[in-house]
Amino acid sequence: MSSPVAPGRSTLDLRTLTPARVALGRSGASLPTRPLLDFTLAHARARDAVHAAFDAEMLIAALGALGLAAVSVRSRAPNRKDYLRRPDLGRQLDDASVEHLATVATTPGRLAVVIGDGLSPTAVHAHAVAVLTSLLAHLAEDDAVAIGQIVVASSARVALGDEIGAILGAEMVVMLIGERPGLSAPDSLGAYLTFAPKPGRTDAERNCVSNVHQAGLSHDEAAFKIAWLVREGLARQVTGVALKDESADRSPRRIGAV
Structure with a gap:
């Protein structure tokens, strides 16, 4: 029989394990001053992360210093205000970007990487280059997977990677994008993988x-998971609900080359 737990003990211990706001206390009917x-x-x-300016030129220069060429595009959202009010505009390339991409799409690769600002440019500035660098190292273990093009997209939503x-x-696109800031993580980066990208793909x-x-997740932990999903997604020719993340096994299966 387990021993009884002192009142409030389990909740107070939980504060050491999570950045979530628990056991904040109270002062009358309000929070104490510090919380x-x-x-x-x-x-x-x-709020600052959402409204931060996206420095696409800085990212392209940082990628260039690593020997990685990247092209710059933008969505139909003309400014941050419209981007936040009209999510649909962030899912479509503007006309100039469509024409520019068409001129560089001469040698398609199996994998395209898109770096988009999303809802936290701060996250992209802090983590995108490091995650991509680690991802390249993991993908180098499999010569069958090569990145054909790297694109830096301004005013981007996840679905912009499909177009x-x-x-x-x-054959597949990986979108590195700033996630919606939370009160414990304003600089969280996400990676979205889509097999056979085309407009109209759903989140499923x-x-x-x-x-x-x-x-x-650390940069290398995230890169390992992304690389695993890239290999498995290309081998099985699917992503989404049909592809479960089993990267913890650290033994990607070869289902057959595309």
């Missing part, structure tokens, strides 16, 4: 590796 100030600061950081991948003729047809930030 209230912490909440206000976290909320301000989340980009279709124009480039990629994608795999997602999320919560890449200091207190979440």
Whole structure:
């Protein structure tokens, strides 16, 4: 028979295991001053992350320093205000970007990588290049998987990768994008993988590796999961609900080359 737990003990212990706001206490009918100030600061950081300016040129330069060429595109959202109010505009390339991608889509590869600002440019600036660098190292273990093109997309939603991948003729697209900021993680990066990308794909047809930030998945952990899903997705010719993340086994199966 287990010994009784002192009142509040389990809740107080939980605070050491999670950044979630639990056991904050109270002062009368309100929060104590310290938790209230912490909440206000976290909320301000989340808002700042959403409205941060996206520096596509900086990312392209950082990729270039690694010997990786990238092209820049943007969605139909003309500014951040319209991007937040009109999610549909963030899912479509503007005309100039469509024409530009068509000119570079001469040698399609099996995999295209898109880096988009999403709802947290702060996350992309902090993590995207490091995750991509680690991903390339993991993919180098399998010569059958090569990145055909890297695209940096401004005012991007996840589905923008579908149109980009279709124009480039990629078998799969990986979208690295800033996730909606939370009160404990304003700089969380996500990766979305879609096999046979084309406009109209649904979220059920994608795999997602999320919560890449200091207190979440490390860059290498995320890259390992993404590489596993890339190999398995290409081998099985599917992503989404039909492809379960079994990367913890660390033994990707070869289902047959595409």
